[in-house]
Amino acid sequence: MSTVERDKAKAGSNGNGKPYKVIGTRPIRHDGVDKVTGRAKYGADIHPTGLIYGVVLRSPHAHAKIKSIDVSKALALPGVRAVVTHKDLREPGDRILELGEGAVNLRELSNNVLAADKVLYKGHAVAAIAADTIHIAEEAAGLIKVDYEILPSVLDVEAAMNSGAPLLHANLFTDELGQKATQPSNVAKHFRFETGEIEKGFAKAKLVIEREFRTATVHQGYIEPHNATALWNADGHITVWTSTQGAFSVRQQVAELVDVPISHVKVIPMEIGGGFGGKIRVYLEPVAAILSKRTGRPVKVLMNRADVFEGTGPTPGSYIRVKLGVDAQGMITAGQAYMAYEAGGYPGSPIGAGAMCIFACYNIPNGRIDGYDVVVNKPQTSAYRAPGATNAAFALETVVDEICTQLKLDPLEFRLKNAAREGTRRVDGPVFPRVGMIESVEAIQSSEHWKTPLTGKNRGRGVASGFWFNCGLKSAVSATVNPDGNVSLVEGSTDIGGSRTGIAMQLAETLGIAAEDVIPTVGDTDSVGYNDITGGSRVTFATGYAAYEAARDIQRQMVGRAAQLWEVDPSQVTCEQGSFIGPEGKKFTFKELAALVNKTGEPVVGRGSVDPEGCGGAFATHVVDVEVDPETGKVQILRYTASQDVGTAIHPSYVEGQIQGGAVQGIGWGLNEEYFYDAQGTMKNATFLDYRIPTCYDLPFIDTIIVEVPNPGHPYGVRGVGEVPIIPPPAALANAIAQAVGVRMTQLPMSPPRVLHEILAKKS
């Protein structure tokens, strides 16, 4: 079930003052037929002539020095064409490259792609082989002899922060509130956000609760493993076919790591089988490129599932301490958080975003947040859907719930009272424009789910809210008017979940034509203007904005053409509902004029190029009913409803889909998912059998309530949808479990053994 709560008047006033024709409808996606017939080409499906295969050799140790690498036996195997190591990449130096959802240090990126003198986690890439078949390449990998000096490893954030912990980097000195420390440590950075006077705030409180939380390392879990195919041509130009969230970002990263001018790299973004933030930084692309350079052949490199778990971006495990004070009226007086996130082998966890999000749903008059970015011997973390925010919300929203329970406050009323709203200042500084936290809570309050009492033993209901910034960044599109009246749209945002249709719909709405009359294509880096990554919930907002601009550009040109044909001044021509109206009842439909365009002058090509400021933050509130089996600790979800302010839902089905998919990832994070390590730092569950993501059998339908508080910063009010729904589920589940069986879970995942442990501890 899904409902769209649209404020019609508001929605209209953000667009053309009229109800929308295309926006809010549910056309079949343009790439749909290709994807249900198996014709769509994903990264692993590409097969250029002369293709050979690459395999990456990975470290079996969590922390070791590489003393030497002997590739002679591997090279001697018939069918092997090249072996490369870190030496074949260039040393790019300590420069910072902004990837769109986090930045990287190029030296570290290069070391992560192929380790230089040290491996920092089990699965760290060490060498790569190109051979005639993948089987020969695999055999050859086994023949490479790496001499390691094994070092003690440290796997969790608290242990890594201890003095005396094994150090990952001898030259890492903590950036301590802006000052560089004098002793090396695993803490890359400690920063602080502050507002008001924290001690005074707590002094005013009637109830102060402080708790600690721990969350496990989890993976984005996209079903398609990473892949890259590259051809380094004799003219020094490189073509890369890959599944990525950002073709232009891959272009830049590859150019930097293999040392060619950026325009010598052409990235062809293939269809992508999920990313969730994990397919932004490069892993295989530069490796495929240098293997191709050495062999003169196109080289395809694929990861297997274990490589994906052990070698690519998990999201950080974390330690968080939260202290919250409320007065007798149930108003928050002060909040304090200590947050330490695992970065993996190199600095760069999403601690910054986590710290900005932790209190963002509420008005916190006095607040302090201390954030720590900590390196550990685990794979380098990558963005994962609202990076950093889910860990934070698990901690805060659980404390909020405990306060409500103790003070006998309704948890939704508490949220309404304390909700962030227009004018609320976040602890880290920014002041909110018009946002929909209150509306997301009210939507749950008036839902069937909330109004239906939950009965039965060992059952409980929990709620939680979440915030994500969303982002704008740069997008460019071009659109050509065809003689049949259809418009070909070339955009550069790789489409992970139907976004090309959402973008096409905004073009169609603006031109007054049907969604089906737009033919969208995702272009390669030589065929479309620069586009930042697909991530941060920005594509429907920013690339949609670019499509709107392109449509306006087309309209201007077509108005000019109509004026020329009618021999009137362009100011006498107006656009109405897709038609062009001139004086004395003159009229062209879009199709009629399109048919005349190429016969009467230059082609009509619209251009949209934007870097919009006004992205609007998103809020979500979820409610879940669970039943806990007191014998096993297993948590069964009985009912789930998610409400979210999306600004404007362009294609409601895909908005619902984002909410449902995000919620279920949050459920997996909350209940099951976790990296298990042995003492040597080897992941023990690097398969989909043992790293258990939710299946359809684990879940009920996920009900959604789409709330539309239009974003004033977008022509159609779009905010962005994808990130925020992953944030509330772990906390909502923890709160439901507390109500069901009276135990407060403070560690993720809340898997059966952990829940059972708490139940038994409470009994004894």
Add this chain to the structure above:
Amino acid sequence: MAKKRIVSTTINGRQVELLCEPRQTLLEVLRDTLDLTGTKEGCSNGNCGACTVLMNGRPVVSCLVLAVEAEGATLETIEGVAPVDGLDPVQQAFLENAALQCGICTPGFIMSTKALLNENPDPTEHDVRFYLSGNLCRCTGYDKIVRAVLDSAQKRKKAVAAK
């Protein structure tokens, strides 16, 4: 390296003779030798269902079948699902219900759904969730997939009744 073998099989209604090494999986041969890349690889060890094909009418994960085992078998892959002049009701239902986001899991789900509906033309929600639990999707939360499968069953019934 062991000698290559000739395997004779029927794929999507056509007789196919192919040459493969004994160690090659059916998935690898479908994708790399026969260019039937609609069958997807998500894990290579039987845990995700992306590589599901029908072998003698039963769903199998083709990453756990050796190509030589296909000798004499009848195989159906995603490329064989649609009739010449349109889409299968299952494909249509997946589109209409927006049951795919990235779409990498979709061929596997469609093949499993075909098998389910052959066995059980009128499944309940529970039947669907049970039967499809070997197919992983990370994007959709399964809501719209389950609805699409239930809708497929209705569409198929209508199509049969119309014949």
